[in-house]
Amino acid sequence: MATYVFSDIHGHAAPLRRLLERIAPSDEDRFFCLGDMIDRGPDPLGVIETVRALPNVCVLSGNHEDLMLSWVHDPLGGSTLLDWAINGGGMTLRGYEALDEEGREELVAWIESLPAYAVCTVAGRTYVLVHAGILPYRGPARTWDEDALEAFLCASDPQDLMWVRNEFWDNPTGLLDSEGNGPIVIAGHTPTLYLKDSPSATDRPVLDEGGACQSVRVGDAHLSGGVYDKWDIDSGCAGGPGFGQVTIIRLDDGAEFREPIAEGE
Numbered sequence: 614m615a616t617y618v619f620s621d622i623h624g625h626a627a628p629l630r631r632l633l634e635r636i637a638p639s640d641e642d643r644f645f646c647l648g649d650m651i652d653r654g655p656d657p658l659g660v661i662e663t664v665r666a667l668p669n670v671c672v673l674s675g676n677h678e679d680l681m682l683s684w685v686h687d688p689l690g691g692s693t694l695l696d697w698a699i700n701g702g703g704m705t706l707r708g709y710e711a712l713d714e715e716g717r718e719e720l721v722a723w724i725e726s727l728p729a730y731a732v733c734t735v736a737g738r739t740y741v742l743v744h745a746g747i748l749p750y751r752g753p754a755r756t757w758d759e760d761a762l763e764a765f766l767c768a769s770d771p772q773d774l775m776w777v778r779n780e781f782w783d784n785p786t787g788l789l790d791s792e793g794n795g796p797i798v799i800a801g802h803t804p805t806l807y808l809k810d811s812p813s814a815t816d817r818p819v820l821d822e823g824g825a826c827q828s829v830r831v832g833d834a835h836l837s838g839g840v841y842d843k844w845d846i847d848s849g850c851a852g853g854p855g856f857g858q859v860t861i862i863r864l865d866d867g868a869e870f871r872e873p874i875a876e877g878e
Contacts, residue, residue, distance in 0.1 A: 619861040626878075643671070677705075726797030733755075782808060804849040
């Protein structure tokens with residue numbers, strides 16, 4: 614059984630499907646999708662369909678799913694549609710309106726059911742999985758077993774987990790000790806190019822040799838036994854062809870699988 618994680622596909626169903634065909638997951642594998650399946654790209658509902666068909670999949674809510682639900686629950690609100698439209702919701706709205714009433718109700722109910730975080734342990738390392746990040750832990754040093762992590766995350770504001778940016782990426786999470794023991798936080802939400810001016814170090818350039826965003830490990834690793842305390846896996850799909858690519862990471866061995874976004878998809 615292998616464990617895969619990805620995030621921020623933003624409506625680019627075609628390259629996601631190509632990449633999954635290359636990976637060819639088995640029925641025993643599991644997937645974590647960290648949200649922002651929708652908006653920006655041409656086929657947001659196709660992304661949702663593809664994600665929901667994955668074996669043993671855990672899907673988290675991202676800020677774009679949050680924007681969609683804000684409009685669904687208050688379509689006549691003064692700013693909900695504008696906020697969603699500004700953030701690329703037009704294609705998702707068209708797909709949603711093309712569904713029949715039963716289809717719309719089922720889709721909304723499923724999105725409403727999505728959690729804001731997950732925790733998993735793979736190859737002896739525990740990972741906190743969230744869409745955007747966490748507010749750093751500032752309390753006394755402690756051992757982070759899964760029960761402690763669950764309590765910490767349960768007490769977190771879901772809006773922070775879906776929307777936080779600089780406060781997370783620019784600061785230590787507070788979850789690793791000086792020897793690198795503890796959970797690593799994996800998040801998307803912030804395309805890696807936007808970290809180029811962050812005070813936190815990255816394990817490699819935020820752009821690959823072709824100039825597209827690539828996933829990076831982030832943090833002051835010299836303070837935590839050479840271990841980076843967070844990973845940014847938003848490889849820029851929101852920006853489309855030439856800027857982003859679909860990326861899926863296998864947590865068992867760190868293997869990374871990428872697929873470029875072609876024009877029109």
